[in-house]
Amino acid sequence: MDFPYNPFNDLINEAFGFREARRPPGRLPRGVEGFDRHSNRMLVTGTLPHTGVKTTLPLLREDEIPLMGKPYFQWSPVPIYPQTSVPFQEDILATVGRFSVTRPCHVDLLLARIWQGRTPMSNGRWKAKKLDNWRYYKCSYEYMVQIVKAFQWLNHPEVMRLMWGHLNTVADKLDQFQRAINARRTRMNVEEKVDLKALWLQFTTSVFESMVSRTHNWVHDRFMDLAKSAQASYNAAVQERGSAASYDEAVALGECHVDLLRVLERADYSIMISLSGFKTFAASPSDSKIVGSLSPLPYRQGQRDELKKAMPYPVAARIVDDLDGARKDAEAMNASLNESFEMYTKIRQQLRGERTEIAREHWINIIHSRTKWSLDHGGPQDQQWGFVAYLITRTPTQEQWEAFFSKLLGDLSQNGDGVEGFAEVKDRMALQFIDSGSSGIPHDDIEAAKQWFRNSPNMRRRNWKEDFLVIDTECFNSYMYPSPSPSPLPPTPPGPTNDTIPSHGDFGGFLKLIDIAVYPPGHVAETAPGYKHELKVLGSLVFEDLYPLLNAFIKPKELWVEAMLHPQQVYVGYSTETQAKGWEVVWKTRGVMCGALAKWVARSSAQR
Structure with a gap:
């Protein structure tokens, strides 16, 4: 029985061997x-x-x-x-x-x-x-x-x-x-x-x-x-x-x-x-x-x-x-x-003193300088930047894929509102989609996608080469059949008493970022308990937030520390302490329910 990692409840930890959640030990500030x-x-x-x-x-x-x-x-x-x-x-x-x-x-x-x-958070x-x-x-x-x-x-x-x-x-x-x-x-x-x-x-x-x-x-x-x-x-x-x-x-x-x-x-x-x-x-x-x-x-x-x-x-x-x-x-x-x-x-x-207006964000300067260097040295005219994305679910029909891409591209188009300089590179941001049918990757097989990513030369020059994205059945369903926000969860941000929306903007379609890094034994359990070398990322954050963080040499497992508190364990950007406490309610409730279920399974097994 596969339960999601629950960072808060002792019952489920004991029943299924999960460790308690701990933040990474102190070291240099990220970035x-x-x-x-x-x-x-x-x-x-x-x-x-x-x-x-x-x-x-x-x-x-x-x-x-x-x-x-x-x-x-x-x-x-x-x-x-x-x-x-x-x-x-x-x-x-x-x-x-x-x-x-x-x-x-x-x-x-x-x-x-x-x-x-x-900017701490984009306008969008x-x-x-x-x-x-x-x-x-x-x-x-x-x-x-x-x-x-x-x-x-x-x-x-x-x-x-x-x-x-x-x-x-x-x-x-x-x-x-x-x-x-x-x-x-x-x-x-x-x-x-x-x-x-x-x-x-x-x-x-x-x-x-x-x-x-x-x-x-x-x-x-x-x-x-x-x-x-x-x-x-x-x-x-x-x-x-x-x-x-x-x-x-x-x-x-x-x-x-x-x-x-x-x-x-x-x-x-x-x-x-x-x-x-x-x-x-x-x-x-x-x-x-x-x-x-x-x-x-x-x-x-x-x-x-x-x-x-x-x-x-x-x-x-x-x-x-x-x-x-x-x-x-x-x-x-x-x-x-x-x-x-x-x-x-x-x-x-x-x-x-007087207000100082700042030029485009530095990670965008880096995209410009890399593009210029590549073109000056005979690189391809196609200088798009972004990620490779493998379509590894094989169940959707062509019509369903078209509906999915309409929703996904709508999310991606929201990236960069209010980010200085983003408009200069927005027309060149892209996901390079690779279909599992043409690549031979089995249905929802992330491990096979990892092997293909390591060995395949079919990547644009400007794509991020350390990690890649996949769209599996779970990602596809997050766009096509979005589930309601989990309950119980106090309204965050706090709103009028008749506001029943649990968390504005933090639930929606997501993609999975796949981490191919090899970590020392015990390192993940120590610094990012529950991390499975993949990270669900809100589609509207892929280019404006995820890409620049990775470009600053921040590993996906470090973003997991934020994602694991989310009720669906999706990375939705920076969250406040109050918001995290609201999410804890969900995990505590789930922990009690899963703990009770685990005890029932144990009792049933003992009676056989």
């Missing part, structure tokens, strides 16, 4: 490994993540790129101790494994997105989850709080010390490499020399500018959308019923505004990163107010509090002694809200 590896690309392309423009500093030449993978003694005119026999690239990657820091599990994958300089996903509805603002609020907490964790003195220790180690490795490169250039009579440490500082600063600005802009914009929507809803109620009869709407508006403004104010002083620990960083008056020489977080909080105290709030002062009266006066309510918006903007500008 740092990809940060280090993609920095090597920057040494060649010179593209700065926050602007998308090319650095003015000298870069590596094309004939020097292969030297990254060769031991120093094979090419360096000068000895590089103690790394003479170790290639630069291998030496850099080894530093990743030595950087270990415990981090909160609930912000783990959120940190991966932040570190990549990505935000709307699909109904987080743009101000009446669900408490769940929106929780998402924003988690983002602020992630930056507060990054700003913790011990985390900063460990992070800068790691980045400075990389700087030292670059210094060794540049000495060898410049010595080689001298021998070849090349006058231009490289300063890779300066390039590393510029790249790191650019990454942090992208992280900080894009994330804060996103939080600010979501706040303004919700706050203005709430205010418009209140004014519509006043227009219909009058101010006095709209008292309850005024109370709800005030609570929404105060809660969201509180988290936005925390974001103002938290979503920053100091460069003070970087060896080659020197503070100057022209430094950014959000990335550079910064005071510790508690001092920044105090600075913001002082700025707020110094601001005049004449409307608030006038109504503070009669809040009930103000709630029955639409003019007073709107004046107070508008004053709050105005004063907040002034404080934010003093604390953070």
Whole structure:
């Protein structure tokens, strides 16, 4: 009897030998490994993540790129101790494994997105989850709080010390490499020399500018959308019923505004990163107010509090002694809200400076640079990017397949709304479908698909080569015969009492991502219990979320930690703690039911 992995119930664990769910032990924040590896690309392309423009500093030449993978003694005119026999690239990657820091599990994958300089959630996903509805603002609020907490964790003195220790180690490795490169250039009579440490500082600063600005802009914009929507809803109620009869709407508006403004104010002083620990960083008056020489977080909080105290709030002062009266006066309510918006903007500008708009997301820059390099070197004109997808269910008719693809392509077309730069590559995103009939893969045989994927050359140049997708009977049915959301499950996000939808946007058609990596014995059981080398992924997240995470060297098993809590064990992106607790109800209930069934089976067997 095959039950899904249940992370919460002892009965089913005992009956069927499942282990208790545990989050992976602390190590480097997700995304740092990809940060280090993609920095090597920057040494060649010179593209700065926050602007998308090319650095003015000298870069590596094309004939020097292969030297990254060769031991120093094979090419360096000068000895590089103690790394003479170790290639630069291998030496850099080894530093990743030595950087270990415990981090909160609930912000783990959120940190991966932040570190990549990505928007925390696309506009399409935000709307699909109904987080743009101000009446669900408490769940929106929780998402924003988690983002602020992630930056507060990054700003913790011990985390900063460990992070800068790691980045400075990389700087030292670059210094060794540049000495060898410049010595080689001298021998070849090349006058231009490289300063890779300066390039590393510029790249790191650019990454942090992208992280900080894009994330804060996103939080600010979501706040303004919700706050203005709430205010418009209140004014519509006043227009219909009058101010006095709209008292309850005024109370709800005030609570929404105060809660969201509180988290936005925390974001103002938290979503920053100091460069003070970087060896080659020197503070100057022209430094950014959000990335550079910064005071510790508690001092920044105090600075913001002082700025707020110094601001005049004449409307608030006038109504503070009669809040009930103000709630029955639409003019007073709107004046107070508008004053709050105005004063907040002034404080934010003093604390953070003018808003910075960030260029396209860095993973999209990487797609562009890979495409250009391939075309420049005689690659195929078909430069689509995406995944190989095997159709391994053989039961659907041609008519059913057509209906399935209509639904699937509708989901895929939703990818990328509000993701900066996505429109530039959207027309080239694709799934390369391979039919099991033509490939000889038996019905729903994932192991056979793995063998075919490893051995088959039928892949586009730009497809992701580490993992692949399958559409088996379960995936097909998820689109054609969607099951209702499981019960019991509290409404998430929390909505009106008559809202019976358990979880907006988190149930729908999915595909399966197949992981072909080989892990050390016991590694999966230790870090991702219940993981079976496959991951169900919501179709609307395949390109905008899954692809960039994998591109940052995050393994599918690391995404399983989020998926295993979902009632159908589907990866639906980042979830909040409250949402996860709602999902736990389902698993606890299932555990009791399955445990009772297991005991009944055991008793029946004993009586035979």
